[in-house]
Amino acid sequence: MVLKKLIRNPISLIGLIILLGFILVAILAPVIAPLPEDVLARNPNADPYRIPRYGFASTPTPPSKEHPMGLTEGQLDIFYGIVWGTRTAFKVGLTVISISCLIGIIIGSVSAYIGGKFDEIVMRFVDIFMSFPFLIAAIVITTILGRGLENVMLAMILFRWTGYARLIRGNVLQVKQDEYVMAARAAGVSHIVILIRHILPNTIFPVIIQASMNMGSIVVTAASLSFLGLGAPEGYADWGQMISYARNWILGAPGNPLAYWYTVVYPGLAIILFVLSWNLIGDAFRDIMDPKLQG
Amino acid sequence: MAVAKKGELLLDVRDLKKYYPITKGLFRKTVGWVKAVDGVSLQVRKGETLGVVGESGCGKTTFGLSLMQLIEPTDGKILYNHKGNWVEVNAKTIKGLRSEIQMIFQDPYSSLNPRMRVRDIIAEPLAANGVTNRTERYDRVESLLKAVGLGSHHMKRYPHEFSGGQRQRIGIARALSVNPSLIVCDEPVSALDVSVQAQVLNLLKDLQKEFGLTYVFVAHDLSVVQHISDRIAVMYLGRVVEMGDVEQIYNAPKHPYTEALLSAIPSPNPDVKDNKIILTGDVPSPANPPQGCAFHPRCPYATERCRTERPELVADENGHSVACHRAEELMLKGVDVGETA
Numbered sequence: 095m096v097l098k099k100l101i102r103n104p105i106s107l108i109g110l111i112i113l114l115g116f117i118l119v120a121i122l123a124p125v126i127a128p129l130p131e132d133v134l135a136r137n138p139n140a141d142p143y144r145i146p147r148y149g150f151a152s153t154p155t156p157p158s159k160e161h162p163m164g165l166t167e168g169q170l171d172i173f174y175g176i177v178w179g180t181r182t183a184f185k186v187g188l189t190v191i192s193i194s195c196l197i198g199i200i201i202g203s204v205s206a207y208i209g210g211k212f213d214e215i216v217m218r219f220v221d222i223f224m225s226f227p228f229l230i231a232a233i234v235i236t237t238i239l240g241r242g243l244e245n246v247m248l249a250m251i252l253f254r255w256t257g258y259a260r261l262i263r264g265n266v267l268q269v270k271q272d273e274y275v276m277a278a279r280a281a282g283v284s285h286i287v288i289l290i291r292h293i294l295p296n297t298i299f300p301v302i303i304q305a306s307m308n309m310g311s312i313v314v315t316a317a318s319l320s321f322l323g324l325g326a327p328e329g330y331a332d333w334g335q336m337i338s339y340a341r342n343w344i345l346g347a348p349g350n351p352l353a354y355w356y357t358v359v360y361p362g363l364a365i366i367l368f369v370l371s372w373n374l375i376g377d378a379f380r381d382i383m384d385p386k387l388q389g
Numbered sequence: 390m391a392v393a394k395k396g397e398l399l400l401d402v403r404d405l406k407k408y409y410p411i412t413k414g415l416f417r418k419t420v421g422w423v424k425a426v427d428g429v430s431l432q433v434r435k436g437e438t439l440g441v442v443g444e445s446g447c448g449k450t451t452f453g454l455s456l457m458q459l460i461e462p463t464d465g466k467i468l469y470n471h472k473g474n475w476v477e478v479n480a481k482t483i484k485g486l487r488s489e490i491q492m493i494f495q496d497p498y499s500s501l502n503p504r505m506r507v508r509d510i511i512a513e514p515l516a517a518n519g520v521t522n523r524t525e526r527y528d529r530v531e532s533l534l535k536a537v538g539l540g541s542h543h544m545k546r547y548p549h550e551f552s553g554g555q556r557q558r559i560g561i562a563r564a565l566s567v568n569p570s571l572i573v574c575d576e577p578v579s580a581l582d583v584s585v586q587a588q589v590l591n592l593l594k595d596l597q598k599e600f601g602l603t604y605v606f607v608a609h610d611l612s613v614v615q616h617i618s619d620r621i622a623v624m625y626l627g628r629v630v631e632m633g634d635v636e637q638i639y640n641a642p643k644h645p646y647t648e649a650l651l652s653a654i655p656s657p658n659p660d661v662k663d664n665k666i667i668l669t670g671d672v673p674s675p676a677n678p679p680q681g682c683a684f685h686p687r688c689p690y691a692t693e694r695c696r697t698e699r700p701e702l703v704a705d706e707n708g709h710s711v712a713c714h715r716a717e718e719l720m721l722k723g724v725d726v727g728e729t730a
């Protein structure tokens with residue numbers, strides 16, 4: 095039913111179509127961009143997230159028949175990187191969102207439901223987390239734990255849950271005053287069941303909307319951390335990494351500012367479309383999830 | 390009306406208190422107390438309706454929630470006659486008493502979970518009290534819906550598809566589901582249109598007869614409770630200031646506050662001159678109640694003694710109790726029971 099409404103709304107339909115495209119690309123990555131045969135011949139178990147290399151020249155190579163989006167500096171296949179990078183984007187986005195959302199929802203709702211001094215203490219703890227500048231914290235974490243996507247995700251989870259915790263806490267504080275919560279207690283329903291059956295269904299949707307809108311920004315953050323060299327290892331299929339390979343070529347060549355456009359436009363476009371699709375869907379969700387509008 | 394006068398006691402509340410802390414600052418230091426319920430003692434007999442009346446903020450809801458242990462009382466005892474055995478109602482025993490004592494809430498818009506179907510709302514107390522078989526629960530819901538004037542075609546609907554009166558009927562069915570003996574009704578009609586109020590009141594009366602229910606019926610004025618109550622307790626700032634049979638309270642009130650509440654009942658006869666006693670000033674804050682008689686700043690009969698000495702609740706030989714220094718000398722104006730609609 096939600097899906098039907100998403101499809102009927104032209105804005106969210108566009109978002110949905112773009113997202114569907116990304117999902118297809120992610121699923122079909124081994125078909126769309128298989129590892130070249132010579133790589134497989136050398137190592138049948140080669141990691142498909144390693145972008146194949148076609149030489150060592152430092153100047154990017156423009157698009158051609160074999161490499162439809164061209165090659166980066168160091169001759170990594172851009173098309174291949176974007177296709178497999180879609181998987182990376184989903185992996186990072188979904189992992190960070192689902193874990194940080196889960197942590198935030200549990201901590202925020204329990205804190206608000208218990209209330210009083212307990213809630214006060216938990217929220218001061220959340221404030222402390224929120225007052226850290228994220229980028230510095232991410233640098234510190236990856237310095238301690240080492241470079242890598244997992245550590246970048248860990249850093250993001252560590253600093254993302256607080257937003258969801260706050261959001262759901264505010265909603266729970268309101269809803270727990272509603273008389274149906276009293277009625278459930280009068281009926282003898284246990285606290286945990288009250289939280290799950292009565293409070294969460296009436297407070298969780300704004301958090302889910304927020305989370306879907308954040309999918310894009312998480313992928314952007316992951317990309318910028320990769321751009322800074324904190325995230326994915328060299329040669330890993332990751333959109334941020336692809337852009338970092340374009341770093342020296344964004345300004346083009348003397349007299350021809352557009353000489354290396356393909357190094358930045360394709361990965362940039364992938365990131366922009368990804369963010370856009372989630373935001374469009376999130377906006378539409380907001381309207382749909384209002385219970386008063388439900389038939 | 391006072392048929393249940395000599396009946397067996399069902400509920401015995403002794404000196405019940407609920408103080409809410411007023412906290413300040415980061416560490417929630419307690420800087421004072423809101424004495425929402427400040428020493429209420431009363432008894433309810435089996436099968437009767439005790440009306441609890443007082444202006445908004447006088448502690449009626451707090452009293453009702455304390456009875457149900459939905460908030461923890463600060464002090465006092467609540468004793469309940471559970472099939473012949475007196476048990477103290479507290480956080481431990483309430484679990485076993487949930488199917489004995491139920492509640493109907495004030496706001497039918499906030500008292501039903503908007504995301505649950507009617508049948509699950511009504512069946513929830515059953516599920517929580519050991520009726521594990523779903524079919525059995527839904528069968529019971531069907532008969533409950535009929536009992537409150539709704540039908541089985543309403544089972545799968547959501548609350549927003551109903552009017553205020555219908556929603557209140559759903560709330561009533563929910564309270565009835567576990568076959569309770571005592572129902573605390575917290576202003577069950579005050580949020581409804583006047584035209585619907587009478588219907589719901591009549592339904593409650595019919596259900597009382599049918600199921601042998603006992604009601605503690607909370608209201609903020611004396612007009613609503615007149616026809617449903619056997620006895621009335623008038624509350625002011627967390628205390629009972631007058632209590633007695635309906636005839637005693639309406640015909641011969643002894644407390645100036647009761648007199649003022651009675652004068653506020655709209656008369657159905659337009660020829661009768663309006664003798665409204667306008668209560669001046671707001672209800673004082675229960676965080677900082679006046680010295681002496683808490684009603685003295687608004688009482689037209691207040692004397693020096695009222696400002697310093699608090700009157701205790703004293704019962705006469707007919708069981709009519711009042712907390713007023715001048716109760717014996719004042720000739721207060723009541724209304725004829727039956728004169729008002």
Ligand SMILES: Nc1ncnc2c1ncn2[C@@H]1O[C@H](COP(=O)(O)OP(=O)(O)O)[C@@H](O)[C@H]1O
Nearest residue numbers: 409423425444445446447448449450451452675
């Ligand atoms: N949870 C609470 N915390 C602090 N004060 C409260 C709380 N609930 C009620 N009060 C105060 O207790 C007093 C009695 O409230 P209530 O029992 O709701 O009165 P009534 O139902 O008669 O209108 C009011 O002054 C109210 O502000």
Ligand code: SF4
Nearest residue numbers: 682685688695713714
């Ligand atoms: S004690 Fe005094 S102030 Fe209080 S109600 Fe009686 S006359 Fe009025």
Ligand SMILES: [Mg+2]
Nearest residue numbers: 449450451495
């Ligand atoms: Mg109230």
